[in-house]
Amino acid sequence: MASLRTSAIICSVRQHGEHGAVVRALTPQNGLMAGYVRGARSRTMRPILIPSNIVQADYRARTEDQLASMTAELQQSRGPYLGEPLASAALDWVTALTAAILPEEQSYPQLHSALTALLDAICGAPSAKGWAVALARYELLLLSELGFGLSLDICTATGNAEDLIYISPKSGAAVSREAGQIYKEKLLPLPAFLNSPDQPQWDDILDGLKVTGFFLRRHFFADHRNDVMAARSVLVDRLKRVVA
Template sequence: MHLRAEAIVLAVRAHGEHGAILRALTPVDGMLAGYVRGGRSRRLRPILQPANIVLGEWRARTDDQLPQLAVDLVHSRALLFAEPLPAVALDWVTALTASVLPEGQPYPAVHAALAGVLDAIEAAPAARGWAVALVRYELLLLAELGFGLALDRCVVTGATADLAFVSPKSGAAVCRTAGAGYADRLFALPPFLASGGAADWADILAGLAITGHFLERDLFGDRRADTLAARARLVDRLKRAVA
């Protein structure tokens, strides 16, 4: 194996006394892991920062061997980690991606969407500039991994108008008339998820409630409580920011 590509750093784990195992998302080859010699050094730690873009060179003698990985920094987002809200957003979106994507399988749409979310956070650290993109990214991940939500028509009547709820069981939209009397058992469907457009904070938090439910149920189950804790911190900070 010999691959050279730009990649988004997703996760870093210490390995041995001085090294680190890096997981990074490439545009064509998906998420790849590699061993970075000296990855815990003062020189490399700022480079191996989640959300950074690096130029990586993976080398391995066999397909089942963990590749050796050399990295050069292309673009740093380290300064964003000094801002509390962007920091928790970057922590969550990179940890989520590293936790749920299988290694070595191409997900070009996920790479493009993740790059867009990270760019949005960097361009406008205030959450209003990127929160909608984050919700849409979580929806995309669910769809790419086989758990997409059906938000274009009512699961009960087939209607495409006046969609007001989402079933927590089926992940399908429910129109207002069909959901009458069951609102306490359903998620409110914010208009921007069904038809696009702008979203206010109530809509964004409603969208996060929907995606959070299905991420935990379908992609995590009982796994990675620490990863989901990062999302809980993000949602809590968003709620406090708009209170």
């Protein structure tokens, strides 16, 4: 990549040196891109480089191995939502998650579209229930796109597609009520909306987030990066307070 101009969703900003930052942003066709932004901590750039903002990004690199320099022009600001505790926690989590687990410069157009829609929902839905379902489905899509998709269509024990209410924590596959009866204390719940267009109640939404959180932690955050999952814990705690 000698140069690239593209729309991008800011996902993470990490201080680098006295004034600059390494910024990771999700682009429609080129996936997650990293670039060095000079003056990132300036009064002008700080409001632009907010995770979840959409920018017009220019990347330039002299060689393939060099970290590209990046400039950014604001296209859409989500700064006004940072003062809302629930929306802010959701924006923090989904962008941090995306930056933490996606490999760089691999195209994920479906994820870009899904993240764009999710961010719009977080900022535009009249209530958290309007976007919490989309959040669980986005996490499920991330798992699938990175090779850890759950198999929720048929029972792993019987091959039947009826009465699927559990998920095996070992295989990530669905288990029917009858087949899972003996082991139900060790199984995860399978809320119907994870593999259907159903509009669930809050208990099902929280169960769905329990499932996706379990597999995200297992596959991506079993090491020192638990600080990323801490942002998710903050979000889920706030969602539970909304339900209570």
